[in-house]
Amino acid sequence: MIVMGKFVVEKSGPLKGEVVVDGAKNSALPVLAATILTGEECVIENVPFLKDVEIMLKLLDLLGAESEFIADEKKVIINCGKIENISLPYELVKKIRASFLIAGPLLSRFGCVKIQMPGGCQIGVRPVDLHLKGFSLLGADIKQEHGSIEINSNVLKGDNIYLDFPSVGATENIIMAAVLAKGETNISNCSVEPEIVDLVNFLSKMGAKIEGAGTDTIKIIGVSKLSGVKHKIISDRIEAGTYMIGAAATKGDLLIKNVVCEHLRPVTAKLKDMNVNVEERGSEIRVYSFGDLINTDIKTLPFPGFPTDMQAPFMSLMAITKGTAIINETIFENRFMHVGELNRMGADIKVESKSAIVKGVDKLTGTQVKATDLRAGAALIISALAAEGETEISDIYHIERGYCNIEDKLRKVGAKIRKIE
Ligand code: EPZ
DSSP: OOOOOEEEEOOOOOOOEEEEOOOHHHHHHHHHGGGOSSSEEEEEESOOOOOHHHHHHHHHHHHEEEEEEEETTEEEEEOOOOOOOOOOOOOHTTGGGGGGHHHHHOOOOOSSSEEOOOBBTTTTTOOOOHHHHHHHTTTTTEEEEEEEEEEEESSOOOEEESSOOOOOHHHHHHHHHHHBSSSSSEEEEEEOOOHHHHHHHHHHHTEEEEETSSSSSEEEESSSSOOOOEOOBBOOHHHHHHHHHHHHTTOOOEEEEEGGGGGGHHHHHHHTTOOEEEEETTEEEEEOOSSSSOOOEEOOOOOOSBBBGGGGHHHHHHHHHSSSEEEEEEEESSOOOOHHHHHHTTTTEEEEEEEEEEESSSBBBBOOOEEESSSHHHHHHHHHHHSSEEEEEEHHHHTTTEEEEEEEEHHHHEEEEEEOO
């Protein structure tokens, strides 16, 4: 049941203090799906306690996995030894796109998968054609009808796979379908996101033979068995970047802990362009700004380009920064839903096809707004912290999909934010 909660956010003085970042949602989800590839127990640490993770674990439990999420230790103990290949209820599958990431592992494990087409979402159609292209090149036979996909293969054989677009999910799914296939698979033009590297590190520990993670070509030599292992999820670079932008937007001074600075380079670079101070300190990063900011253009690109998931939060900062700047969203076709909500707060933003022209205004004013997806929701919180008066943000279940305890973490550094059911 979706909890139709709201956040009430008042103009908050400079955010000051420390924020501890959790494990990466977009790494935990593929890693949990990958536990299907072994019949032995896996222990996954630094797992963020999020709705999306809960749903992934529910899907795995429905397949017959035995899992335990020890929330206060941020640890998942899971054993997929007894899973069966049943088809999962659409009601649950449609809740998270990442549910499609169980296709590759199930195909590897059982040689067949019957799964619902994941729906689109607010930010785009979200096709899975590249995932399916990879599976069929590995020898699988694919049938699509009435919204569900049946993938069958007697034996998966390695092949050369070119991805027309460096899709994160397709790269992950194809790797998980290839690790137990016969022979060698080469995936070219694949995603180089840090979450791919984390998944490959997990699979390699399990005994997979994979080279090239983090580059645009990954080579996989199929093996016959994978073992259960312990793995710690990398820090969430999108959560960290969101708090970096919050510090800048409130002219605050935040020390953000448990980060990987090199994963944050694109956000750091653009904040520095805007005259924000960013100091990298090992696994911590200090962001502070006292002087006037200057607007700068951003263009979203696959890693190491500026992340599309940072586009909405960054727009909130640009909306209150002197000067006019352009955002070019090249990854998703419909990721500007937050523009309407920001303009209702007094922002001056125009959308022209895949670009948004942001004209900085002196101030925004609080009003009632709606979160349309998880990053747009985070953007509205940032705007509300800087806006005059009070802002009421509804549909916050979007936000809670991707941010652990965001209101507690913000309150600890001086934000006036409370949740009302
Ligand atoms: C992952 O989604 C992330 N989700 C997204 O984060 C993130 O925005 C996205 O990568 C891009 O970085 C998870 O990791 C769970 P893609 P994914 O496949 O894998 C097109 C968030 O906010 N495409 O790289 O679905 C697609 O339409 C979420 O945490 C195809 O055309 O992204 C899109 O335009 C939102 N065919 C582009 O590629 C395919 O078969 C990027 O999609 C697959 C994708």
